[in-house]
Amino acid sequence: MTVLLVIVVACGNGNEGGNGDEGGNGEGLEGSVVIDGSGTVYPLMSRLAEDYMTNEQENVSVEVSRSGTSAGFKKFLVEGGGTDFNNASRKMKEEEVTTAEELGINVKELKVALDGITIVINKENDWAAELTQQEVVDIFLASAGKKKWSDVREGFPDEPIKTYGPNENHGTYEFFWETILGEQDLVEEINLQQDYATLVSLVTKDKNAIAFFGYGYYESNKDELTAVNVDFGNGPVAPSLETIKEDGAYAPFTRPVYTYLNEGMAKEKPQVLDFAIYAMKNTAAASKETGFAPLPEEELQASIDYLEGLKQ
Template sequence: MSRDSTASLSAGLGRRDFLAAASVALSGGLAGCTGVFAAEGNQVNIAGSSTVFPVTEAIASAFSEKNPTINLSLSKTGTGGGFGNFFCAGRTDINNASRSIADAEIDQCDDSGVTPLEFPVATDALTVVVNPDADWVDCLTVEQLHEIWRADGAERWSDINESWPDQEFELYGAATTSGTFDYFNEAILGEEANHTGDYYATERDRSIVQGVRGSQNAIGYFGFAYYSENPDRIKAVSIDNGNGCVEPSIETAKTGEYKPLSRPLFIYVAKESLTQPAVRDFVRFYMDQATTDLVSDVGYVPITETQRDENLEKLESAIEEVTE
């Protein structure tokens, strides 16, 4: 049942279709292109995490309204796919990331002459979802999630709780190139277990919504933003980390109550791309907007003004170094 998928941005944007009118060029074909994708003139190229994508998408729309001559190309490739295939190969200027860059990816970037600069842009409440008709489950412990998602783990709902249906799980989750996959692995499975391969794996988070909505026995996970735009189609599961059940929300992620699935979200900027005015202008704009309702409106916690100021100080220092 395991399948990996790379998302085309133009498909299924739903309420975000306004981007076309805002003159943001959406590209779903980065994986099939050759040549250098680093910024040239008024072009900024962005790939990476599908979780961070809604934030970058919203900020890109606002930026394009003010800067219609700058072309922004966005693609969902997964965090790891973005780093490995595009950003660290010098083919994109920015990588959306739902986890920190790995040591091997830093080495790859270094080999290509790319210097990654990390900027936190939001906090996510990674969300476990089930079908609305799955009335037997409203909360799961971390241990139960571990059993559901580990290789050679539980296969049926009744394996978790004997009073639950004697039906096989239908599992939907992030592809292995995704930072969401990596974070879920670390937070729920740990070092002692491997993630099951018997699941529908995709970078198309809306496909997870559709899959879970279509089966009473389904369970999946993804960033909170994709739940927040579909609360009537799927049901979010509370998580018990040992101190009682806590619902995923902007509020519980902000306070730190939602553990262990609250996580920071990032963009990584190639320092070398900051020689281009278009990239500099967009990243400055991004940092300013990351404290606003543009972030909370898509379902994440904005960064604080202190974090913004730290980001801007780091950015301006890098710009000075590459333009002096």
């Protein structure tokens, strides 16, 4: 099910000219900005959208949906114009790039933050709070044949492992399969879901459950779940904003997340470009508030400079 949130600001405390210190410097804009894609990136983009409408442009409606990275690209890459942005928890695929070229859509990739694939278990699970990287892989890998917890490590209970994760619509699934599992088959018994809230609920109800998703969803549900500390070879590492960095201790499970901009829409609709600039100026602060590690300042500034150049 595609969950659509249209954020509407009812208060009138917007900055009338849109000239806030961290804004896109638009002049009294109006109209809509349409965003779809990654469920992982959704909390971050929703925060930016709400702040933009409240503090920057009260007459612009920013609509944020979360159909998943792959499903979102199908709505983004549409002849004649689809969505303005597509959030993605993976890079654009070669076939998607080809489709964009065939449709004459100029796409700008904007890296917005860093996320850590987080392995979560039920609060009552008192045996698997620390796992090696290989044990995590083996639990989800079909060829490893780990059916019970006792198959993973001696001393673990003789109980069936219940695996969960986001479905194929999500870039998180694709990153996990491609990068962490090396494009090898997941266990047949895995329960894959479209909605992250459903995954959280399933794990909280099953003592033998283990699941993977982005750090932000763990952070917002940490009272109900336990995050597995993963040993990548130098001792167990807890996922956190400090460890989820491209050169950090959690780096093997760290990935960048993106939003993709239709440049044609940005040139046609000034509010789209204005929001893009605002988002890149404010994503570092919003990232920390929504469970993402911020990108280096110089990397964000390069994107801002590029977007400012589209005004000319």
